[in-house]
Amino acid sequence: xxxxxxxxxxxxxxxxxxxxxxxxxxxxxxxxxxxxxxxxxxxxxxxxxxxxxxxxxxxxxxxxxxxxxxxxxxxxxxxxxxxxxxxxxxxxxxxxxxxxxxxxxxxxxx
Numbered sequence: 001x002x003x004x005x006x007x008x009x010x011x012x013x014x015x016x017x018x019x020x021x022x023x024x025x026x027x028x029x030x031x032x033x034x035x036x037x038x039x040x041x042x043x044x045x046x047x048x049x050x051x052x053x054x055x056x057x058x059x060x061x062x063x064x065x066x067x068x069x070x071x072x073x074x075x076x077x078x079x080x081x082x083x084x085x086x087x088x089x090x091x092x093x094x095x096x097x098x099x100x101x102x103x104x105x106x107x108x109x110x
Contacts, residue, residue, distance in 0.1 A: 033059025
């Protein structure tokens with residue numbers, strides 16, 4: 001299952017309240033965007049690509065043609081005191097390169 005937050009309130013609830021510690025968190029690197037949570041057993045490389053695509057697509061990078069998307073387990077996400085709604089910090093992440101020219105949206109929008 002893939003879950004996508006589409007505003008600050010949804011991002012906050014999805015990542016900090018709904019997600020389990022072993023779910024995988026995705027976010028476009030260094031820009032505002034949707035939080036994406038990937039949940040499941042025996043996840044495949046395609047599962048990661050789909051979640052990464054959605055995180056990039058629903059971010060500032062949508063019109064750029066490509067996105068760098070970070071991902072990490074939810075247990076590496078934290079919220080600093082005094083930060084805005086939906087603002088989180090993370091570590092122990094890896095980065096996917098997503099190329100929107102691959103026209104994957106139709107495949108992934110399901």
